[in-house]
Amino acid sequence: MQELLNIARALSDPSRVRILMFLRGRELCLCQIIEMLGLASSTVSRHMSLLCQAGLVRVRRNGRWRHFRLPGAGAPPRVCKCLRWLEEALAGDAAVARDGRRLKSVMKVPMEVLCGNGRKER
Amino acid sequence: MQELLNIARALSDPSRVRILMFLRGRELCLCQIIEMLGLASSTVSRHMSLLCQAGLVRVRRNGRWRHFRLPGAGAPPRVCKCLRWLEEALAGDAAVARDGRRLKSVMKVPMEVLCGNGRKER
DNA sequence: CTCACACTTCGTCATCCATCGAAGTGTGCA
DNA sequence: TGCACACTTCGATGGATGACGAAGTGTGAG
Numbered sequence: 001m002q003e004l005l006n007i008a009r010a011l012s013d014p015s016r017v018r019i020l021m022f023l024r025g026r027e028l029c030l031c032q033i034i035e036m037l038g039l040a041s042s043t044v045s046r047h048m049s050l051l052c053q054a055g056l057v058r059v060r061r062n063g064r065w066r067h068f069r070l071p072g073a074g075a076p077p078r079v080c081k082c083l084r085w086l087e088e089a090l091a092g093d094a095a096v097a098r099d100g101r102r103l104k105s106v107m108k109v110p111m112e113v114l115c116g117n118g119r120k121e122r
Numbered sequence: 123m124q125e126l127l128n129i130a131r132a133l134s135d136p137s138r139v140r141i142l143m144f145l146r147g148r149e150l151c152l153c154q155i156i157e158m159l160g161l162a163s164s165t166v167s168r169h170m171s172l173l174c175q176a177g178l179v180r181v182r183r184n185g186r187w188r189h190f191r192l193p194g195a196g197a198p199p200r201v202c203k204c205l206r207w208l209e210e211a212l213a214g215d216a217a218v219a220r221d222g223r224r225l226k227s228v229m230k231v232p233m234e235v236l237c238g239n240g241r242k243e244r
Numbered sequence: 245c246t247c248a249c250a251c252t253t254c255g256t257c258a259t260c261c262a263t264c265g266a267a268g269t270g271t272g273c274a
Numbered sequence: 275t276g277c278a279c280a281c282t283t284c285g286a287t288g289g290a291t292g293a294c295g296a297a298g299t300g301t302g303a304g
Contacts, residue, residue: 001136001139001212001215001217001218004139004208004212005133005134005135005136007211008130008131008134008139009130011126011127011130012130012131012134013127014123014127017123017126017127017130077211078207078210078211081211082207085200085203085207088199088200088203089126089199089200089203089204090126093123095123096123
């Protein structure tokens with residue numbers, strides 16, 4: 001039951017739900033997620049840690065960089081089914097759609113800009 | 123998204139998850155749920171209220187009594203799918219199985235006993 | 245109407261949690 | 275090696291939450 005509770009708790013925060021929706025079908029760098037959420041990097045780092053602990057997100061380290069994606073088919077069924085549930089429950093959600101549009105433009109920004117200037121502008 | 127968050131938050135507490143598992147395939151009276159959880163009636167009342175607000179549980183009032191059950195097929199898809207996910211994710215869980223056995227004996231106790239004496243013994 | 249009873253709401257307490265900025269850690273480059 | 279940079283952890287703050295007992299509300303019976 002603890003694992004299920006970890007998942008439910010991970011989904012209890014709007015920012016973490018948004019992060020999961022950002023990651024559908026793509027891998028993102030932490031700086032992109034920070035840009036999208038507009039929160040302090042320490043806060044986003046914490047959110048990602050909780051999502052990884054719940055098994056809902058995977059991290060790929062690349063030097064100083066951290067890239068995140070949703071787990072693939074090898075993940076436990078409860079994780080796969082939960083993510084499917086999430087996606088279906090939020091299909092048509094206006095805030096998710098808005099995020100989706102904004103994510104497209106954020107992804108066009110070179111990462112050197114986000115990592116370098118991104119911090120200053122926030 | 124708010125509705126999804128309400129569901130996730132409802133599932134973030136172990137007692138509330140247990141309650142949902144008690145209610146599979148049956149309707150229970152509040153006093154039976156109180157007996158199973160061993161918590162104060164005020165606490166259980168609050169839990170049930172949150173589950174109802176999240177749409178995960180339905181209440182039938184019968185005079186002074188409150189009977190709870192899971193929503194039927196008419197519930198929103200996100201609720202139905204979430205309950206299915208819960209059930210699958212907890213299939214084989216030892217604590218849930220233990221609860222299931224205990225629930226059988228609790229259900230054999232006449233409700234007048236639970237409502238009357240139950241309170242004193244807790 | 246009064247009273248017992250089942251339940252709900254309120255107030256309090258301790259704990260948890262999202263957030264921030266500061267401090268710390270690890271990587272990469274000159 | 276020193277320094278810049280990306281990220282993580284720490285400490286503090288304010289708000290949220292699960293628990294309890296007390297107080298309040300609604301129902302049912304005499």
